Amino acid sequence: MAIPGTEHLHNPTTSSSWWQRLGWHANAKANNQARHSTPASNAPKSLRVALQLQRGAFSLELNNCLPLQGITALFGRSGCGKTTLLRAIAGLDRHAGAQVQFIDTVWQQGNTFLPVHQRRIGMVFQESSLLPHLSVKQNLLYGFNRLAKHIDVHLKPEQVTQLLELAPLLQQAPEQLSGGQRQRVALGRALLSQPQLLLLDEPLASLDQQSRGEILPFLQRIANTTGIPMLLVSHQLDDVVKLADHLVLMQHGRIHSQGPLQQQLLQPELAAIGAMSLLHAQSHGSKHHLLKLSIGQQQLQLPAPLPANTTSYSPTSYRLRIQARDVALSLKPISDSSVSNQLQVSISGFSPAPHPAETLVELELEGQPLQALLTTQSVERLGLQIGQRVFAQIKAVALD
Numbered sequence: 001m002a003i004p005g006t007e008h009l010h011n012p013t014t015s016s017s018w019w020q021r022l023g024w025h026a027n028a029k030a031n032n033q034a035r036h037s038t039p040a041s042n043a044p045k046s047l048r049v050a051l052q053l054q055r056g057a058f059s060l061e062l063n064n065c066l067p068l069q070g071i072t073a074l075f076g077r078s079g080c081g082k083t084t085l086l087r088a089i090a091g092l093d094r095h096a097g098a099q100v101q102f103i104d105t106v107w108q109q110g111n112t113f114l115p116v117h118q119r120r121i122g123m124v125f126q127e128s129s130l131l132p133h134l135s136v137k138q139n140l141l142y143g144f145n146r147l148a149k150h151i152d153v154h155l156k157p158e159q160v161t162q163l164l165e166l167a168p169l170l171q172q173a174p175e176q177l178s179g180g181q182r183q184r185v186a187l188g189r190a191l192l193s194q195p196q197l198l199l200l201d202e203p204l205a206s207l208d209q210q211s212r213g214e215i216l217p218f219l220q221r222i223a224n225t226t227g228i229p230m231l232l233v234s235h236q237l238d239d240v241v242k243l244a245d246h247l248v249l250m251q252h253g254r255i256h257s258q259g260p261l262q263q264q265l266l267q268p269e270l271a272a273i274g275a276m277s278l279l280h281a282q283s284h285g286s287k288h289h290l291l292k293l294s295i296g297q298q299q300l301q302l303p304a305p306l307p308a309n310t311t312s313y314s315p316t317s318y319r320l321r322i323q324a325r326d327v328a329l330s331l332k333p334i335s336d337s338s339v340s341n342q343l344q345v346s347i348s349g350f351s352p353a354p355h356p357a358e359t360l361v362e363l364e365l366e367g368q369p370l371q372a373l374l375t376t377q378s379v380e381r382l383g384l385q386i387g388q389r390v391f392a393q394i395k396a397v398a399l400d
């Protein structure tokens with residue numbers, strides 16, 4: 001059945017280089033075929049959820065299609081209904097009248113209700129639920145060895161072990177692992193259940209900053225290499241900006257807006273938390289510990305990530321997170337400044353900032369949106385106008 005409103009959604013892509021390196025190319029094709037039960041391989045893939053419920057003063061009401069491509073973040077303040085939505089999608093809770101449809105398979109509608117184990121979902125929660133009396137290896141294999149006969153195996157234990165770099169941990173007990181390592185094992189176990197969809201409910205919330213940093217690249221790697229779509233619940237905008245491709249903004253039990261992350265960051269509700277931009281840049285290697293990047297025709301140089309902060313996976317493209325506060329504007333290029341990254345941009349709009357003395361200036365950089373937070377006084381002093389070409393000095397960048 002065609003799902004209205006999904007025409008803009010595309011098929012997931014897989015990183016062929018990784019698939020090939022891991023010898024998964026054939027499996028990837030088989031996996032895609034298995035997940036497409038319609039002959040048209042370019043049919044839009046989405047998850048449709050219609051749900052209405054009341055819990056005291058809290059009501060949840062939505063009827064939306066979520067994309068099944070890359071990482072989709074369900075983002076919103078505590079209590080807005082993210083976990084309730086995720087549990088309904090998983091089939092952990094059954095709400096009367098709800099409808100859940102995964103691509104063209106009905107999971108819930110009327111009297112139809114597929115139990116969670118029939119939905120081909122992998123789940124990871126805030127607190128890892130590893131079995132304490134089993135080793136990492138036994139935990140990984142626990143569900144894998146109990147897979148129903150009809151389920152084709154596309155992700156084998158050795159592939160998942162390699163993907164998540166679990167080999168050194170296999171003989172350890174869960175209690176010997178750090179929080180980040182436990183979540184990595186939980187991800188591995190979820191992958192070995194051969195899921196068609198990964199549901200991650202605040203998987204980083206109980207981790208310290210360092211452990212979060214360690215596990216984030218693995219989530220990205222899973223998305224890039226397996227092509228399995230993920231729904232990630234988070235109320236940490238930083239994590240979302242590091243990971244997500246698509247952002248669903250929830251407010252008071254409703255989906256306020258959804259769209260590609262870059263565009264969603266322009267929503268005033270997100271700017272109020274801390275206006276920032278996400279830029280996609282290509283890497284051209286590093287020299288003298290400086291990473292050379294390009295965005296379209298423009299170049300940047302940033303301190304290269306230190307080996308200790310990287311995994312064996314070296315990306316060819318990076319996400320740059322730039323706080324709007326770290327972007328200054330000038331009418332002419334500035335040469336006598338310590339800020340070395342200076343990019344030509346055009347002004348696409350202005351919007352009020354949370355502080356009454358400030359203005360958010362929306363910019364376009366080689367087709368990508370960038371925001372600068374300036375005092376309104378500076379905007380007036382420079383005479384900034386929509387369509388004007390100016391120079392953006394980028395004072396600080398976080399690299400993912």
Ligand SMILES: Nc1ncnc2c1ncn2[C@@H]1O[C@H](COP(=O)(O)OP(=O)(O)OP(=O)(O)O)[C@@H](O)[C@H]1O
Pocket residue numbers: 055058076077078079080081082083084085235
């Ligand atoms: N079992 C329950 N009984 C009654 N109300 C509940 C129950 N579980 C959640 N709620 C209420 O439902 C609303 C949505 O909760 P939910 O956990 O889905 O929000 P959330 O956005 O995931 O929050 P958080 O980010 O804090 O996990 C909240 O107001 C919460 O108090």
